Amino acid sequence: MPEAIELRGLTRWYGKRRGVIDLEANVHEGEVFGFLGPNGAGKTTTIRMLLGLIRSSSGTARVLGLDPWTDAAALHRRLAHLGSDPGYLGDMNAASLLDYLGALRGLPRGAWRRFAERLELDPSVPVRKLSRGNRQKVGVVQVFMGPEPLLVMDEPSTGLDPLMQREFLALVAEARAEGRTVFLSSHNLPEVERACDRVAIIREGRLVKIATVAALVGDHTRSVNLVLGSSAPEGAFALPGVTVLSSTGQDVHLMVRGDVNALIGRLGDLDVRDIAISTPDVEDLFFRYYEGTVAGSEKRDLTTEQPEAVRGEAPR
């Protein structure tokens, strides 16, 4: 499968301060790839290396088959970028700014217009007078207005209201339908869950998980609350992947990891009056990975866990 982005041991130190360490990942052409992590985790450092704005300390990055540092000029003809807080020139209005950036990318004047209309952006207002959300709209318009096959976005929907976030997600979906690749750094977890095919979670400069959203949500721990007609016999829940978090006779709280068939089979033997099963969203998973805690009391060292991309090809 052709790769839009390939990271091999990509590492960046700022003196003795950690940027990112040993990143290994592939972003497939045509997919929407989410890059999740809290502030300071290394998302922006990674993006700056992908754009050729900074060099790696070791390891390599290939973007659309090019080295971002040595082939920056060729690469920048094929990607569009939106930074987390773009430093637009305040005294230009959005129309002039977008025309200028469009001209640098070889786009005709007014290429931005239909996107500005979709996002309800007034192009006549000087950028310094725009609210945070409207400035972000300028960035979203700017990144989508060209035909580049790779879109790299850092916190793209920050400040957008829910309606505009929905419009943004529609634009991402359209880009994917056109076969373009989207690299989306975010800590807006619902957005990532809705927009992305695959997600990488970065924590303290290291990738701790790369998987499809479906796999992340599927390979998770469910919370199961039971109300029984009578107390369960001793060892009733001694099943693979099942942990009893609390049991007060008829009220039982379980955490179930992986396959639930064994539990369902066992429940058939019990007098179940009520059952509630909650599945975590990406947000729950993210916090679990970030906090280094899974399956209730079970802990693992996530900093040493190999990302799935290293172990083998992640499913699309």
Add this chain to the structure above:
Amino acid sequence: MIGLAFRLELHRSRVIAVGLAIVVLLYGGLIAALYPILLANTAMIEDYMKLFPKEIMAGFGMTGSLADPGIFFTTYIGSFLWPVVAAIAAIVLATRPSAADADRGWADVVLATPLTRSRHLGAGILGQAVVLAALAFVTVGGVLGVGALVGAGFDTGRFLAAAAVLWLFGCAMAGVTSLVAVITLSRGAAAAVTAGLLIAMYLLNIVAQVQPDLAWLGGLSAFRYAGVGALIDSGSVDWVGVGVFAVVAVAGWAASLVLFRRRDLLP
């Protein structure tokens, strides 16, 4: 593509350029308007000047009579107003494409497009050269214009040649500032270095004039080469000075371009 970036650079420079142009026009015009009064009272002024040590006067560019247009221009403009104006313009303009744009995030925006680092900085350098040229010629133009109105009799050709020297002096400052800005990526550091160098060279020139034993230090000062008195009064060009300014400007800008291509751009 560099044309687009250059036009934007000029657009971004309009406030500082117009502001400084107004200052040099007003000041130059006022000084030129006073020239006939100074001429009418030359004898009295020269008697007064004799009270001061000759070396001190030389340190401030007064190496002859203030009635001489060249000495007059050097004293009030060439070694006083212009270095200040050129330093302000150099600091604002030459730190912008690298340090200031990296700091505000504009560099990230444009350098993620097909605009290369060399073209981005090259457009900035062209903008510096053009704005400094405009300011130098406006400075001289103000003096010449008001001088013509009050019948000062200034030699237009020699004054315009002096403007070219002023421009080169400004370009040298911009070249150095541009290089420091690329190395440090800090507008504050670049401004401090430029202003510090300028003040140090000004003092060095005075010390070299006042202390004959230390006269050799004067060769290290840009102010030694910035005087245009002889050029205006006798038409003789200080080619060494012109060469020094040109070499420093070109070397500073060229080194900036080379280093900027290799520089990690950190916000």
